[in-house]
Amino acid sequence: MRLLTALLALFSVLSVAFLYFAAVNTVDELSPQGCRMSYMYPSYVLQSDFDVAWTPLAKRYSLWLYREVNGNGNGWETTHVSNGVPVLFIPGNAGSSRQVRSIASSATRQYFSRPWEVAEEFRSLKALDFFAVEFNEDLSAFHGPTIEAQTAYTERAIAYILSLYPKGTTIIVMGHSMGGIVATSLLPSKDISAIITMSTPHTLPPARFDARIDFLYDRNRGVLERDPTPILSLCGGATDMMIPSESCVLPVTKAAWRWTVFTSALEGSWTGVGHREMVWCHQVRWRVARAALELGAVASPAGRGVILDRWLRDGHALPPLGESRLPAGLSAAQTLPQNTPLVLKQPRGSSVHLLSAPTRPTKFVLFVSEGVIAPVGPHKRGSLSVEVSSCDGDLRCGELRPTVLKLIPSPILGRPFPVPSEGSDESEGVVLFEADVQAGSNIAVEVEGGQGLGWVAGGFVVEEPVKSTVNTFQLLLGSASVSLPGPDAFRASYEFPNLLSNALVIYRLAPRRKLSEKRCPDPLLSPLLMHTSQPSETHYFPLHVGPTHRILLHAHSSAPHIPRSAECPSRGLYFTIYSSGIAADCDAELLGLDISVDWSATLGRWASRYFTVLPTWATGIVAVMLFQAWGMGERSGVVPSVEQSIKLLVGRTMQRLVIASVGLSLVPLPEQFYLGNGGEPIFSVIAPLLLLISSGFVCVSWWLLRVLMWPLGKLGRGGFRRRREETSVHRSTLISMALVFLLVFLFVPWQVAFLGAWSIHLYQCAVSQAHVSQIASIPETVAIPLLRQRTVAGEVVEAEPRRPAPPPPHIAGNHNHNMHLLLLMTWLLPLAAPVLVVWVRTLAVAGLTTPFDGDHFVLSVAPFLVLVDFASWVNGPIFEKQSFEGLVSVRWAFACLAGAAFLLGSRKAYFVFDVAKVVVGLVVLIRVGPRYWGRGSWSPAERPVS
Numbered sequence: 026m027r028l029l030t031a032l033l034a035l036f037s038v039l040s041v042a043f044l045y046f047a048a049v050n051t052v053d054e055l056s057p058q059g060c061r062m063s064y065m066y067p068s069y070v071l072q073s074d075f076d077v078a079w080t081p082l083a084k085r086y087s088l089w090l091y092r093e094v095n096g097n098g099n100g101w102e103t104t105h106v107s108n109g110v111p112v113l114f115i116p117g118n119a120g121s122s123r124q125v126r127s128i129a130s131s132a133t134r135q136y137f138s139r140p141w142e143v144a145e146e147f148r149s150l151k152a153l154d155f156f157a158v159e160f161n162e163d164l165s166a167f168h169g170p171t172i173e174a175q176t177a178y179t180e181r182a183i184a185y186i187l188s189l190y191p192k193g194t195t196i197i198v199m200g201h202s203m204g205g206i207v208a209t210s211l212l213p214s215k216d217i218s219a220i221i222t223m224s225t226p227h228t229l230p231p232a233r234f235d236a237r238i239d240f241l242y243d244r245n246r247g248v249l250e251r252d253p254t255p256i257l258s259l260c261g262g263a264t265d266m267m268i269p270s271e272s273c274v275l276p277v278t279k280a281a282w283r284w285t286v287f288t289s290a291l292e293g294s295w296t297g298v299g300h301r302e303m304v305w306c307h308q309v310r311w312r313v314a315r316a317a318l319e320l321g322a323v324a325s326p327a328g329r330g331v332i333l334d335r336w337l338r339d340g341h342a343l344p345p346l347g348e349s350r351l352p353a354g355l356s357a358a359q360t361l362p363q364n365t366p367l368v369l370k371q372p373r374g375s376s377v378h379l380l381s382a383p384t385r386p387t388k389f390v391l392f393v394s395e396g397v398i399a400p401v402g403p404h405k406r407g408s409l410s411v412e413v414s415s416c417d418g419d420l421r422c423g424e425l426r427p428t429v430l431k432l433i434p435s436p437i438l439g440r441p442f443p444v445p446s447e448g449s450d451e452s453e454g455v456v457l458f459e460a461d462v463q464a465g466s467n468i469a470v471e472v473e474g475g476q477g478l479g480w481v482a483g484g485f486v487v488e489e490p491v492k493s494t495v496n497t498f499q500l501l502l503g504s505a506s507v508s509l510p511g512p513d514a515f516r517a518s519y520e521f522p523n524l525l526s527n528a529l530v531i532y533r534l535a536p537r538r539k540l541s542e543k544r545c546p547d548p549l550l551s552p553l554l555m556h557t558s559q560p561s562e563t564h565y566f567p568l569h570v571g572p573t574h575r576i577l578l579h580a581h582s583s584a585p586h587i588p589r590s591a592e593c594p595s596r597g598l599y600f601t602i603y604s605s606g607i608a609a610d611c612d613a614e615l616l617g618l619d620i621s622v623d624w625s626a627t628l629g630r631w632a633s634r635y636f637t638v639l640p641t642w643a644t645g646i647v648a649v650m651l652f653q654a655w656g657m658g659e660r661s662g663v664v665p666s667v668e669q670s671i672k673l674l675v676g677r678t679m680q681r682l683v684i685a686s687v688g689l690s691l692v693p694l695p696e697q698f699y700l701g702n703g704g705e706p707i708f709s710v711i712a713p714l715l716l717l718i719s720s721g722f723v724c725v726s727w728w729l730l731r732v733l734m735w736p737l738g739k740l741g742r743g744g745f746r747r748r749r750e751e752t753s754v755h756r757s758t759l760i761s762m763a764l765v766f767l768l769v770f771l772f773v774p775w776q777v778a779f780l781g782a783w784s785i786h787l788y789q790c791a792v793s794q795a796h797v798s799q800i801a802s803i804p805e806t807v808a809i810p811l812l813r814q815r816t817v818a819g820e821v822v823e824a825e826p827r828r829p830a831p832p833p834p835h836i837a838g839n840h841n842h843n844m845h846l847l848l849l850m851t852w853l854l855p856l857a858a859p860v861l862v863v864w865v866r867t868l869a870v871a872g873l874t875t876p877f878d879g880d881h882f883v884l885s886v887a888p889f890l891v892l893v894d895f896a897s898w899v900n901g902p903i904f905e906k907q908s909f910e911g912l913v914s915v916r917w918a919f920a921c922l923a924g925a926a927f928l929l930g931s932r933k934a935y936f937v938f939d940v941a942k943v944v945v946g947l948v949v950l951i952r953v954g955p956r957y958w959g960r961g962s963w964s965p966a967e968r969p970v971s
Contacts (some may be wrong), residue, residue, distance in 0.1 A: 039722025059443025117202025169237025
């Protein structure tokens with residue numbers, strides 16, 4: 026059994042290492058990042074007038090105004106606010122006010138063509154005044170009261186900023202990460218015109234160790250459904266390793282303008298963006314700055330929504346279209362033969378081309394490079410302009426409304442996409458136009474302003490998607506193949522309605538190519554796969570890639586603990602392949618695609634979504650061990666050691682837990698329970714895997730505790746326990762307890778007292794271990810050289826050697842009890858540690874400027890303090906079953922703790938600690954209370970030794 030325990034521990038350590046590297050190594054292939062670094066010359070002006078007269082939090086936080094300067098230190102504008110548009114930047118967890126510099130610098134250098142000179146296109150707009158709040162890198166993701174303090178400070182900061190401007194001025198708010206939560210917490214507010222959040226987890230907290238964060242999220246959820254303020258959420262996708270990007274998606278509501286844009290779909294960006302990189306990635310920051318410049322000139326929420334969609338488009342919705350012009354020069358139009366595509370390379374001048382649609386309903390697809398199909402085109406483009414109209418047989422033309430009008434990337438053959446540290450340029454991109462066409466109609470394509478740059482290509486496509494009935498189970502150990510259309514097809518769509526679309530499963534596509542020695546001419550648009558998993562998320566993959574590069578299709582449409590919605594279905598994999606057409610019989614011709622499950626990337630996603638499960642499930646496993654140990658003690662009077670409990674755990678108990686975990690995984694529970702998978706069978710293997718890993722870490726933690734207790738036991742030998750004369754608590758203990766409770770109530774969070782209780786209990790267990798080991802090392806047959814003498818008339822008549830009295834049986838039992846409780850408190854430490862870290866961080870940075878609110882409830886730690894103190898001095902058996910526990914023993918409270926850990930630990934880690942408080946409180950109340958306060962009776966065996 027020792028070998029089995031060692032193997033389980035080794036499996037846990039190796040599994041966590043593999044899962045970690047799988048999560049890290051697949052990021053670059055899931056959604057590669059191609060961001061140009063942004064550069065600036067920043068300067069910051071402290072707003073010293075925003076002091077304690079405005080808010081007492083001014084002692085803790087500060088407010089800064091950003092101003093761009095030149096390399097020689099000269100500014101682009103005045104250091105004082107003018108008649109501009111105020112913008113407030115809110116940093117996130119451990120963030121800095123200086124993160125504002127990238128967006129603010131871009132806004133300044135767009136608005137001014139040179140210092141003090143406004144660019145021509147912005148003469149009708151106002152400059153932006155970027156303010157930023159400084160939170161001293163507070164760890165707000167772990168602590169609800171910290172977010173509340175930041176919200177209160179920011180609310181007063183907005184009032185101060187607006188006091189510097191004419192009455193009626195509104196402010197644009199930008200928030201990065203948890204700063205976006207602070208921004209939405211400010212609503213409803215008539216002073217905020219629009220909110221732009223970046224990498225903000227709107228629907229699910231990234232760290233679930235504080236119930237007050239959940240309360241804050243519930244409140245914000247209601248506000249987001251009702252408040253009319255336009256809000257746009259920018260998400261980095263799989264490249265963001267700090268938050269799961271499915272939590273970045275804003276809830277859809279009809280009451281206000283809400284939109285989510287993934288940077289992989291953002292027109293002109295088309296790249297995954299990391300969490301910290303979101304504020305400096307050039308492809309993102311200049312668009313955010315440009316949108317903010319134009320937001321200041323719009324008064325209505327609807328108009329602000331139009332501005333946000335114009336500069337932060339992902340192409341999922343049609344842009345506002347103007348009135349269509351009738352094509353000129355139809356009499357001189359070039360009529361193409363039936364089924365002949367339109368291909369114009371480096372067009373010059375103006376021309377009209379007429380294409381006849383097939384005799385059945387089709388789609389018309391048109392690509393325009395280095396040009397525009399109004400109003401969509403690259404930001405920096407040439408004069409080429411294209412308009413598409415629908416004409417009848419008499420050449421009477423009218424507007425052809427597109428079903429798709431967006432900008433898509435055009436990857437360069439032989440280069441990775443996106444290009445690392447470079448990405449796309451403002452002039453790159455191909456305009457994609459799609460429209461449904463009636464049979465027998467004519468399509469007129471009018472080209473104007475050609476200067477020998479770019480190209481135009483298009484034609485008719487029969488809408489017959491390739492469908493496959495393969496399901497995810499069939500792909501677990503194998504693959505499926507689909508064929509590709511002919512080399513001249515402009516568009517082909519593929520549907521896999523039975524495949525899961527979930528953040529926990531990644532599919533790999535492997536292109537199959539035709540072997541040929543004939544070289545292909547470079548296509549205008551090489552085959553480009555567009556995968557759309559939900560209305561806000563699209564990824565682009567070039568199919569002409571090297572053999573070592575993996576095409577990984579992933580989604581954030583459905584995920585653990587995310588509420589299910591019709592906009593984000595959990596099943597169905599759909600993608601489209603676009604191409605300008607390539608010549609046949611050449612080495613680049615694609616024949617088909619093989620699709621399979623990519624296991625290393627899939628396991629990496631499991632690791633990133635369930636990292637908080639380990640401490641909570643480990644707590645549940647220790648609770649199971651306590652439940653069994655107390656049961657054995659009540660039945661036989663002998664409490665097993667932790668080693669014996671671990672032996673029992675890895676045997677039959679583990680088999681039962683694994684079977685129960687798989688069975689529970691198949692139950693369609695609501696998303697907040699268990700692993701949040703809704704009973705999806707394919708994910709039933711995750712629960713036993715996490716169970717085995719957690720159990721192995723329980724074993725490892727026990728070994729580490731034994732190693733830690735060894736030197737402590739050596740240091741504490743000889744002072745293993747206090748001798749008590751009384752049968753009730755000491756007056757000194759009452760004073761100590763009262764002092765600790767007063768400190769918790771006034772100054773320190775209760776987590777500090779819990780850490781102290783754990784440290785004391787660790788020392789007592791170490792000393793107790795040394796004492797028990799010393800008793801066990803004395804042989805029973807060895808006589809102690811003390812003689813019992815019997816005298817008669819003053820003379821000694823005999824002498825008998827005195828043998829050592831056997832140690833009381835309760836000593837080992839008490840020791841085993843305490844060791845089990847030490848293991849439980851050890852695994853509760855990670856659940857209390859985040860708030861403790863926040864307190865230490867706040868104390869180190871801000872000092873005692875403001876109280877550390879929200880963590881001074883003394884009853885949260887009182888049961889642990891009483892338990893540790895009681896276990897340190899009682900000489901008799903502890904935790905004896907009371908007479909009124911005949912029907913239900915208090916040990917069933919540990920079963921409740923285990924159930925809470927397994928059912929809710931993944932979604933609400935803080936709830937596990939809350940249940941543990943109640944469980945320990947019940948133990949103290951039922952098993953400890955009467956004896957601790959001296960009102961219980963002592964059996965002869967447990968009389969304190971004088």
